[in-house]
Amino acid sequence: MSGESNLRYRLNKRLKLASRRSKNSKDENKKFESTLSNDGKGKLKPMSFDRKTKRIYAEHGGTNEEVTSSGNAKAPNRKISFKKGQNQVKDDVKAQTNKKKSPRSIWVSSKIENSTTETKQSYRKLKDAAERARASNRTNAKEVDEMDVGGTGLLKKRSKGKLKDTVDSAWASNRTKTKGIDEFDVGGTGSLKKPSKIKSDKMKRLDQCQEKSPYVSISKSAKKNVRGRRALDDDSEVLDDQPKRKKRVIRIDRHDTSNKRLDDGIVINKSAKEKEKDLEKKNEMSRNAQFRAIQPSPSILTYVEDNLLGRRRLIELRRAGYNIELSAPLDNIPFSTSSERERIEDSAFRNKLTFFAAAKSSSSFPPPELPEIAFAGRSNVGKSSLLNALTRQWGIVRTSDKPGLTQTINFFNLGSKLCLVDLPGYGFAYAKEEVKDAWEELVKEYVSTRVGLKRVCLLIDTKWGMKPRDHELINLMERSQTKYQIVLTKTDMIFPIDVARHAMQIEESLKANKSVVQPLMMVSSKSGAGIRSLRTVLSKIARFVKP
Ligand SMILES: Nc1nc2c(ncn2[C@@H]2O[C@H](COP(=O)(O)OP(=O)(O)OP(=O)(O)O)[C@@H](O)[C@H]2O)c(=O)[nH]1
Ligand SMILES: [Mg+2]
Numbered sequence: 060m061s062g063e064s065n066l067r068y069r070l071n072k073r074l075k076l077a078s079r080r081s082k083n084s085k086d087e088n089k090k091f092e093s094t095l096s097n098d099g100k101g102k103l104k105p106m107s108f109d110r111k112t113k114r115i116y117a118e119h120g121g122t123n124e125e126v127t128s129s130g131n132a133k134a135p136n137r138k139i140s141f142k143k144g145q146n147q148v149k150d151d152v153k154a155q156t157n158k159k160k161s162p163r164s165i166w167v168s169s170k171i172e173n174s175t176t177e178t179k180q181s182y183r184k185l186k187d188a189a190e191r192a193r194a195s196n197r198t199n200a201k202e203v204d205e206m207d208v209g210g211t212g213l214l215k216k217r218s219k220g221k222l223k224d225t226v227d228s229a230w231a232s233n234r235t236k237t238k239g240i241d242e243f244d245v246g247g248t249g250s251l252k253k254p255s256k257i258k259s260d261k262m263k264r265l266d267q268c269q270e271k272s273p274y275v276s277i278s279k280s281a282k283k284n285v286r287g288r289r290a291l292d293d294d295s296e297v298l299d300d301q302p303k304r305k306k307r308v309i310r311i312d313r314h315d316t317s318n319k320r321l322d323d324g325i326v327i328n329k330s331a332k333e334k335e336k337d338l339e340k341k342n343e344m345s346r347n348a349q350f351r352a353i354q355p356s357p358s359i360l361t362y363v364e365d366n367l368l369g370r371r372r373l374i375e376l377r378r379a380g381y382n383i384e385l386s387a388p389l390d391n392i393p394f395s396t397s398s399e400r401e402r403i404e405d406s407a408f409r410n411k412l413t414f415f416a417a418a419k420s421s422s423s424f425p426p427p428e429l430p431e432i433a434f435a436g437r438s439n440v441g442k443s444s445l446l447n448a449l450t451r452q453w454g455i456v457r458t459s460d461k462p463g464l465t466q467t468i469n470f471f472n473l474g475s476k477l478c479l480v481d482l483p484g485y486g487f488a489y490a491k492e493e494v495k496d497a498w499e500e501l502v503k504e505y506v507s508t509r510v511g512l513k514r515v516c517l518l519i520d521t522k523w524g525m526k527p528r529d530h531e532l533i534n535l536m537e538r539s540q541t542k543y544q545i546v547l548t549k550t551d552m553i554f555p556i557d558v559a560r561h562a563m564q565i566e567e568s569l570k571a572n573k574s575v576v577q578p579l580m581m582v583s584s585k586s587g588a589g590i591r592s593l594r595t596v597l598s599k600i601a602r603f604v605k606p
Contacts, residue, residue: 350560351560353560353563354563355556355560355563358578359559359563359566360559362578362592363555363558363559363562363581366588366591366592367379367389367588368550368555368558368581368583368588369550369553369554369555369557369558369559370551370554370555371555371586371588376388376586379393380393381393386453386587387448387451387583387584387585387590388586388587389583389588389590390451390587390588390590390591406598406601407473407476407477407597407598408449408450408451408473408597409474410473410474410475410476410477411452411473411474412446412450412455412471412473412479413455413472414455414456414469414470415470415471415472416469417468417469418467418468418470419466419467419468420501421501421504421508424505425470427478427509427511427512428478428511429472429475429476429477429478429511430477430478430513430600430601431470431478431509431511431512431513432477432478432479432513432515432516432600433505433506433512433515433516434446434479434480434481434482434515434516435482435502435506435515435516435517435518436484436485436517436518436519436520436548437484437485437486437518437519437526437528437529438462438463438483438484438485438486438487439460439461439462439463439484439488440484440519440520440548441518441520441549441584442465442482442484442518443456443457443458443464443465444456444458445516445518445546445548445582445584446471446479446481447584448584448590449479449590449593449594449597450473455471456469456471456481461489462484462486462487462488462489463483463484463488463489463490465481465482465483466494466498467483468481468482468483468501468502468505469481476601477600478511480505480512482505483498484498485498485502485528485532486528499528502532503532503535506532506535506536506539506541507536507538507541512541513542513600514542514576514597515536515542515544516546517529517533517543517544517545517546518546518547518548519545519547519548519565520547520548520549521548521550521552521557521558521581522549522552522553524561524564524565533575536574537574541574542576543574543575543576544575544576544577544579544580544596545565545569545575545579545580546579546580546582546593547561547562547582548582548584549583549584550582550583550586550588550589551588558581562579562581566579580592580596
């Protein structure tokens with residue numbers, strides 16, 4: 060019995076020890092969990108050095124108990140649990156499972172649990188905030204919709220945009236948190252949705268709200284109605300226009316001859332003036348026909364050909380050996396360069412041209428010391444240009460394409476042999492009528508009264524021919540017995556045959572005149588055609604002057 064009692068005593072002692080050990084381990088575990096998981100504020104505490112070491116040992120396969128227990132390190136736990144009561148065994152098993160879990164797994168699970176609770180809380184807050192924002196915006200949107208009476212839809216769009224912006228901003232601010240929520244949807248309930256899904260749901264709801272609101276539908280329908288009305292208006296305009304168009308009523312005016320169809324059967328009483336006009340027209344026609352019928356004399360034709368007068372192609376001139384880069388190239392020997400330029404044969408025109416007097420009235424005329432050759436003609440006919448071309452001193456006499464440049468009688472000395480006089484033009488010019496009349500009077504006075512005037516070169520534009528004012532001056536010179544010679548200018552503008560015709564026509568018209576000097580000259584200051592011939596003719600005047 061003593062042996063039995065001794066055994067019982069030992070067994071009880073062991074059981075007590077075991078129960079105490081299990082109790083201690085439970086407390087320790089609880090303490091450990093509490094320190095790791097939460098310190099009451101939801102924050103994780105850093106592990107102490109001892110715990111770390113424990114964790115390291117646990118990872119190596121040992122249990123907490125095995126390490127911490129001072130004695131029975133190798134004692135198997137099964138033996139202890141085998142002899143326990145049923146409830147105690149269950150507790151032990153629970154304790155064992157808790158002990159078997161590694162501290163790391165405990166730490167992670169606790170963290171997850173804590174974080175999920177935390178995130179759930181934050182998500183709830185977020186949701187509330189979003190709900191609040193939505194509610195407030197819904198009211199705003201409603202208000203705006205109500206204000207949008209005009210049905211323009213502009214305000215509505217703005218409110219929609221505002222609402223969208225607020226929802227977006229709410230989500231943007233909390234996006235990081237919601238991400239976490241999505242990841243820690245541990246319960247697997249699916250109540251936590253992804254933000255994009257939620258957002259789309261919100262937008263759907265918004266759209267539904269807007270669809271439901273009568274203002275939106277009204278504004279849309281109003282728009283459609285307006286469009287429809289516009290279309291109708293356009294159609295109506297088109298339709299209205301058609302009947303509005305009045306039928307053309309053709310009123311026949313007996314005196315209206317503009318429409319040829321109305322001429323039939325209508326007797327028109329022409330006035331005397333109209334008849335005269337018709338006759339003039341007929342005469343004009345016949346003039347052109349007459350001009351084309353003119354057969355120039357052989358002498359004129361040969362003259363035109365010899366002097367290369369009339370419109371010529373530059374290729375032709377180049378082939379003929381003239382240097383077309385020179386000014387007035389035809390006033391030169393063929394196949395010569397500018398350095399080998401032909402010398403002026405006539406000594407009179409070799410002299411230097413110098414300006415010495417300008418007169419606006421007869422009282423200011425210089426004394427007649429040298430034989431004078433005057434150049435008269437209509438404005439812009441080329442008087443000043445011809446002076447330059449004859450002397451080959453370009454720029455001494457001013458020229459312009461604007462009629463009326465020369466406004467005074469300009470006297471130029473050509474050495475001590477001749478005096479060349481540039482007269483102002485008559486006819487059309489950019490000047491006042493009184494001024495022009497004064498020029499004409501001055502020219503007439505000079506031509507009819509000037510002592511020492513040996514010849515007047517009456518320049519006529521080849522293209523336009525003789526004009527009444529030219530005839531006027533001719534008559535005056537005829538009366539005053541002033542010698543004059545006709546010079547056709549700008550011959551490079553028309554065809555050679557027409558140059559010849561004009562020359563022939565003028566010669567014929569002046570046949571009866573006594574003061575006219577033959578032959579009629581033809582020149583072109585631009586091409587230089589006929590310049591040498593004119594120089595030869597005019598230098599004869601200087602020959603008779605005493606040196
Ligand atoms: N094509 C061509 N143009 C010429 C010729 N002679 C002169 N011209 C041009 O005709 C224009 C008038 O030349 P001017 O010499 O100033 O005429 P103008 O008779 O002195 O004129 P006013 O002084 O106004 O009376 C200028 O632009 C000249 O370049 C010519 O022979 N051929
Ligand atoms: Mg001039």
